[in-house]
Amino acid sequence: MLLIPCPYCGERTESEFRYGGEAHFRRPENHLEATDEAWADYLFMRKNPKGWHRERWMHIAGCKRWFYVVRHTVTHRISSVYKVGDPLPDLPS
Amino acid sequence: MKRYSFVQLLRNAIGLGDGWQQAWRSPEPKPSYDVVIVGGGGHGLATAYYLAKNHGVRNVAVLEKGWIGGGNTGRNTTVVRSNYLWDESAAIYEHSLKLWEGLTQELNFNVMFSQRNLVMLAHTEHEMIEASRRVHANRLNGIDAEIWSREQTLAFIPILNKSMNIRYPVMGGSAQPRAGIARHDAVAWGFARGADALGVDIIQNCEVIGVRREGSRIVGLDTTRGAIDAKKVAFVAAGHSSVLASLAGFRLPIESHPLQAMVSEPIKPVLDTVVMSGAVHAYVSQSDKGELVMGAGIDAFNSYAQRGSLPILEDLASAMVELFPIVSRLKILRSWGGIVDVCPDASPIIGRTPVDGLFINCGWGTGGFKATPGSGWVLADTIANDRPHALAAPFSMERFASGRLIDEHGAAAVAH
Ligand SMILES: Cc1cc2nc3c(=O)[nH]c(=O)nc-3n(C[C@H](O)[C@H](O)[C@H](O)COP(=O)(O)OP(=O)(O)OC[C@H]3O[C@@H](n4cnc5c(N)ncnc54)[C@H](O)[C@@H]3O)c2cc1C
Ligand SMILES: [Zn+2]
Numbered sequence: 001m002l003l004i005p006c007p008y009c010g011e012r013t014e015s016e017f018r019y020g021g022e023a024h025f026r027r028p029e030n031h032l033e034a035t036d037e038a039w040a041d042y043l044f045m046r047k048n049p050k051g052w053h054r055e056r057w058m059h060i061a062g063c064k065r066w067f068y069v070v071r072h073t074v075t076h077r078i079s080s081v082y083k084v085g086d087p088l089p090d091l092p093s
Numbered sequence: 094m095k096r097y098s099f100v101q102l103l104r105n106a107i108g109l110g111d112g113w114q115q116a117w118r119s120p121e122p123k124p125s126y127d128v129v130i131v132g133g134g135g136h137g138l139a140t141a142y143y144l145a146k147n148h149g150v151r152n153v154a155v156l157e158k159g160w161i162g163g164g165n166t167g168r169n170t171t172v173v174r175s176n177y178l179w180d181e182s183a184a185i186y187e188h189s190l191k192l193w194e195g196l197t198q199e200l201n202f203n204v205m206f207s208q209r210n211l212v213m214l215a216h217t218e219h220e221m222i223e224a225s226r227r228v229h230a231n232r233l234n235g236i237d238a239e240i241w242s243r244e245q246t247l248a249f250i251p252i253l254n255k256s257m258n259i260r261y262p263v264m265g266g267s268a269q270p271r272a273g274i275a276r277h278d279a280v281a282w283g284f285a286r287g288a289d290a291l292g293v294d295i296i297q298n299c300e301v302i303g304v305r306r307e308g309s310r311i312v313g314l315d316t317t318r319g320a321i322d323a324k325k326v327a328f329v330a331a332g333h334s335s336v337l338a339s340l341a342g343f344r345l346p347i348e349s350h351p352l353q354a355m356v357s358e359p360i361k362p363v364l365d366t367v368v369m370s371g372a373v374h375a376y377v378s379q380s381d382k383g384e385l386v387m388g389a390g391i392d393a394f395n396s397y398a399q400r401g402s403l404p405i406l407e408d409l410a411s412a413m414v415e416l417f418p419i420v421s422r423l424k425i426l427r428s429w430g431g432i433v434d435v436c437p438d439a440s441p442i443i444g445r446t447p448v449d450g451l452f453i454n455c456g457w458g459t460g461g462f463k464a465t466p467g468s469g470w471v472l473a474d475t476i477a478n479d480r481p482h483a484l485a486a487p488f489s490m491e492r493f494a495s496g497r498l499i500d501e502h503g504a505a506a507v508a509h
Contacts (some may be wrong), residue, residue, distance in 0.1 A: 001402040002394070014405045019393035021348070040494040043345035044437050048335035050397045073349070074397050 002071075007081050008063045020056030021069050022046050024088075050074060050093040094290035096201050109452035114168060116282060117289035122296050125322035126154045129314060130329055131301045131337060133157025134215020135166040136454055137329035138284035138295070140476070145291035147470070148477035153293045155285075156316060158300035162281030165331050166462065168399075168431035170210035170354050170388040172367055172376065173463040176209050176231045176238050181487040181499050182440060183234040188484055189467025190271065196466055198430065202283030204275050209378075211272035211296040211367040212246060214416075216261035220372065231269075239268045252363050252417050259415060261372045274367060274378050280465055304341040310449040311341070325476055326437075327452040332397065332432030334455035343447045345455065346493050347434045350391040351401035352459050355409070355428035357420065359383030384426060387413055391433060391459060401430045433458045438498040443472060443485040452476050453490070 002014040028034035028042055047053075055075050058066045070079045070091060080089040094103070095114050104110035120168055128144060130137045133155045144150040155161075173193055198205050215221045219383040224240060231238035233343035243265045253263055285295050296318070303315030304326075313322040328337045333351045359382050369376035377387045389409035392401035406428055414421045436442060436456035441453050441464070454472045457464060481489060492498055 001404070006225065014402055021395075022344050025506075036494040036496075040346075044493045045344040046335070046346065047339075048348050048395060049339075050333070050336050050349075053395055055395065056155065071394075073395050076398060 002076060002078070004057060004066075004069065004078065005081050006059045006062060007067050007083050008065055009059060012059070012062060016059060016061035018058045018060040020058060020066065022048075023054040023056045052079070054088070054091075094286065115293050116286040118350045119297065120294045120322055121320050121486035122154060122156075122299065122316070122335055123294065124320075126294075127323075128325045129153070129321060129323040129325070130155045130327050131314070131332040132164070132328065132333075133161035133281075133285075133295065133297065134164045134329065134331060135162065135280050135284065136331075136457070136468045136472070137327075138281055138288055139465050140329060140454070140472045141293045141295075141469075142284045142288040142291070142328060143470050143473035144477060145293055146286060148473060149227040149479055150473075151292035153288075154321070155288070156294060156299045156301055156314070156321075157295070157297045160297050160436050161285050161295060162278055165433060166281050166465070167223035168354070168429060169277055169282075169462040170376070170386050170463055171274040171277050171380070172211065172272070172369075172378070172460075173206070173275055174269050174367075175236055175463070176211075176227065176267070176269045176272070176454075177501055178227050178230055179488050179499050179501065180234060181349055182501055183231065183236055185467055185471065185484045185488070187234065187236055187463060188470070189464045192277065192466035192470065196270075196280075196283070197424055200287045202279060202286060204279045204283055205381075206273060206275040207377075208271050208273040209366050210249075211369065212241065212250065212266045214266045214368065214370040214372070215264050216370065216372040217264065221264050222316075224265070228267050228446040232473065233348045233458060237269055237271050239270070241266050241268050250364070250366065250368060251367075252419055254416055254418055261370070261415065272367065275462075280462075284465075284469070301337065301340070304337075304448075306341075306448065309447075311451045312480075322389040323450075325450045325452065327454060327472060327476055328446075329454045329472070331434050331455060331457065331461070334434050334453065338446075338453070341446065345442070345453075345490075346437055347442075348395050348454055349397055349432050350435055351393070351396045351398065352388075352391045352428040352433045353401040353405050353409075353428060353430045354386065354388040355406060356380070356384040356386050357423040358426050360385070360423065363419070368416070370412065370416060375378060375412035375416065377413065378419075385420065385423070387412075387441045391435065392430075397432055399430050399432055435459070437493075439501040441468070441488050442490050443468065444475060444489040445482045446490065487506050
């Protein structure tokens with residue numbers, strides 16, 4: 001069970017949040033020109049790392065805002081949370 | 094390999110036999126193989142078995158980082174069925190179900206396949222319409238499927254909640270009489286024993302940690318037990334598929350999630366079929382020992398931890414109590430999780446990869462146990478002939494660029 005520190009509200013239990021998956025991938029810029037492969041990459045391909053993962057969460061039962069979490073996919077430990085627009089914190093080594 | 098039989102059992106029991114043989118060898122890895130299968134779950138072992146049996150390819154190794162069947166093969170709730178919506182899925186799952194029907198004899202190993210019917214409950218008008226759509230699609234594909242009224246469903250499953258005064262009253266459902274459950278460990282062990290007898294090396298405690306390529310072609314693997322050359326390689330690693338793909342330099346449309354299940358204390362027989370409900374997110378069968386085997390949906394977040402969060406199990410327990418009020422005072426004996434490889438369209442990926450000589454079979458997610466023999470069969474054929482088997486062709490990775498997805502969320506979301 002995760003304890004997630006919302007950057008706006010503080011630590012709350014996992015069931016107050018909605019998971020948004022991998023963070024920081026971009027929609028193809030020139031969408032009329034983008035190839036099928038570029039769309040497939042954007043829509044479907046994921047890093048899915050065994051280790052540190054930058055991901056999106058939304059505090060659906062609280063402030064209802066999206067933010068980012070750096071979480072380890074084996075230990076489930078959360079190393080940092082940051083707001084949209086914040087500089088990316090480094091991944092722990 | 095000595096065949097198991099009633100006579101052999103009897104002779105050994107009264108001390109006249111010559112004892113029991115080891116079911117498979119534990120050989121040292123050879124420096125090179127024609128085909129190396131990475132992942133000693135049911136799918137990997139079945140692939141090796143059919144490579145040797147159907148295609149005469151016997152210089153084969155199965156590399157397993159832990160023990161065989163220790164992944165999802167030994168963690169699932171063993172529901173076997175073929176009533177999927179789309180033609181492509183119906184074809185491959187039904188091919189698999191037909192293999193299940195002869196598997197104990199084929200492997201000379203009792204996989205305890207018990208065809209005990211499976212009822213997918215419908216709780217709303219809309220679910221009834223969806224159920225009849227799927228039943229019609231199944232019947233057009235030659236799959237036994239029936240639409241059941243409320244009365245039929247309640248008569249068949251006497252412990253169901255009969256009240257109309259609950260949030261999800263039972264309106265009826267769809268049934269597949271040939272569906273059922275099997276003994277998961279036996280499936281891994283049976284395929285391992287069969288493959289070993291045909292010359293396949295099963296190598297446990299051997300983790301693949303690197304991929305060796307020459308140009309665009311795979312030529313071998315680095316493992317925790319040394320380097321192994323291979324003419325062809327297949328990744329059959331379920332929840333760890335993305336990790337292996339990244340070693341080979343490509344990405345997959347897959348995310349790994351925990352999927353949890355739990356069993357109750359054993360009780361007298363109360364349920365002689367499999368029941369699923371998508372609306373309340375639960376499915377259940379009763380094991381021969383008397384435990385109720387219950388499963389839920391995935392935990393939403395990515396994970397490789399083989400454990401999930403408590404709210405999923407709480408939701409499952411509340412769904413169970415609503416469906417079957419008599420279970421409310423049962424104790425839970427244990428719960429566990431496996432790491433499932435979820436594809437965006439809830440369908441598997443079978444076939445070639447961007448690396449020549451490297452094949453992949455993954456993305457079965459929450460529902461691949463039922464596909465074990467069929468998946469091994471088509472992957473073996475694909476590897477042996479260097480082209481996709483007809484049943485595997487629609488499940489190639491190219492579908493994510495072409496847009497020909499095989500969307501089975503309706504049939505597979507909670508249903509396993
Ligand atoms: C709780 C739960 C309930 C389920 N219920 C059902 C159900 O009722 N019906 C159904 O049809 N399906 C069900 N499933 C899904 C089903 O279990 C899987 O789809 C299926 O077992 C996958 O088989 P596999 O052989 O591909 O994977 P696995 O059995 O997971 O085998 C993959 C193997 O690869 C090994 N491996 C990984 N990385 C490496 C490496 N680098 N080197 C060497 N080896 C490696 C792993 O150790 C593992 O043993 C369920 C799953 C879970 C977790
Ligand atoms: Zn908040």
